[in-house]
Amino acid sequence: MSKKKKAKDIMPLLKDEPITEKHIGILEENLQKVPGAGKKGIEKALETLRKLKGAKKDETVNWQTYRNEELKFEFKYPKELDKQFISVVSESWPSWPPKMTIGIDATETDFMCEENPNYKDESGYGERERVKINNAIYCVTSTSGAAAGTKYVNYTYLTIKNSKFITLTFVLSYPNCSNFGEDNKLKKCEAEQKAFDPNKLADQILSTFKFISQ
Structure with a gap:
């Protein structure tokens, strides 16, 4: 399995786990290790993680x-x-x-x-x-x-x-x-x-x- 494929496989997990600095840190660490061809997938995953972490759902909005x-x-x-x-x-x-x-x-x-x-x-x-x-x-x-x-x-x-x-x-x-x-x-x-x-x-x-x- 290629490193690019591994980066894409990360995304389904975002639906089931809370986004933490640990998740982001792991991706940032991997980004430094993979060759240029594999960076794009990890960069996209990082961008999505940061957006999801920043978009905190307000559960009280309809209270x-x-x-x-x-x-x-x-x-x-x-x-x-x-x-x-x-x-x-x-x-x-x-x-x-x-x-x-x-x-x-x-x-x-x-x-x-x-x-x-x-x-x-x-x-x-x-x-x-x-x-x-x-x-x-x-x-x-x-x-x-x-x-x-x-x-x-x-x-x-x-x-x-x-x-x-x-x-x-x-x-x-x-x-x-x-x-x-x-x-x-x-x-x-x-x-x-x-x-x-x-x-x-x-x-x-x-x-x-x-x-x-x-």
Whole structure:
């Protein structure tokens, strides 16, 4: 197989993997090693990689907007989760749109998070941990309860934005996948719950937060 052919074979992988500096670095390294005839394919792959890496998809563009006229802030949130099994709770246990509260003035030195793997409050048992998502620091508390074969998880994210303490709260429901029996639906349910990341959802919502003018 020629080096030119290898360069062309790289392109289908772009659909399935996130573009990273590592991918670009490997191609740049290979570009220096191949003879002139093989450079064109690698240069084309590099150009495509750089374009894809720069064109970051905005998943919030079609989200709903919540606006608080009294406190003069707004944020965006998905009308519902694009999931088959995991869902937002908005009826029997209203929590959607997510609740956001504005606290006192704060700086990074004021941020404290007392981590606790055995956290407990009125909503149930869970944990509290400090997490970093896309360079933002959050104190995340998650507690859960169950009813009728479904687990309800209450998530609270505390962070600092615009020099204020900001708290985001929402509840999600997770069905007991074993209720679907030993079939394809059970496997899909388990795979969805394993892949789902509530931290990503919270970070996306909080990234849209902003104060609005008077």
